[in-house]
Amino acid sequence: MCDHTIGYLDDELVQQSEVADKLKNEAAAYNRHSDNMRSAGLDYKKYKNNYRPKDFLDRRKGLMTMFNNCPYCGKEINWRDIKESI
Numbered sequence: 001m002c003d004h005t006i007g008y009l010d011d012e013l014v015q016q017s018e019v020a021d022k023l024k025n026e027a028a029a030y031n032r033h034s035d036n037m038r039s040a041g042l043d044y045k046k047y048k049n050n051y052r053p054k055d056f057l058d059r060r061k062g063l064m065t066m067f068n069n070c071p072y073c074g075k076e077i078n079w080r081d082i083k084e085s086i
C-alpha cells in the first residue's frame, strides 16, 4: 500500500504518514528563527513568531508545495482529511 507522497517542504518530499510531525517541527523552526531575528533587533513585524502547523497547509500562504495527486500511485490527495489530522 502506498504511503502517499503529498508535497514538498524545504525541498524535501513529504509523505502522508509523516506530515503531522514534519509540520510541527517546521512551525517550531520558523518560530525559533523569527525569535532569533527579533532578538537581533530586526523588523519584528516581518518576523512572525506565531506559526502553527496548519498554516503550512494554507495554499494562500504558500509555505508548502501541495500536490493534487500522489506522484507514485496517482491517488488524489485528500487535503481535507490531512488538515483535520493536524
Ligand SMILES: [Zn+2]
Binding pocket: 002, 003, 004, 005, 070, 071, 072, 073, 074, 075
Ligand atoms: Zn500514493
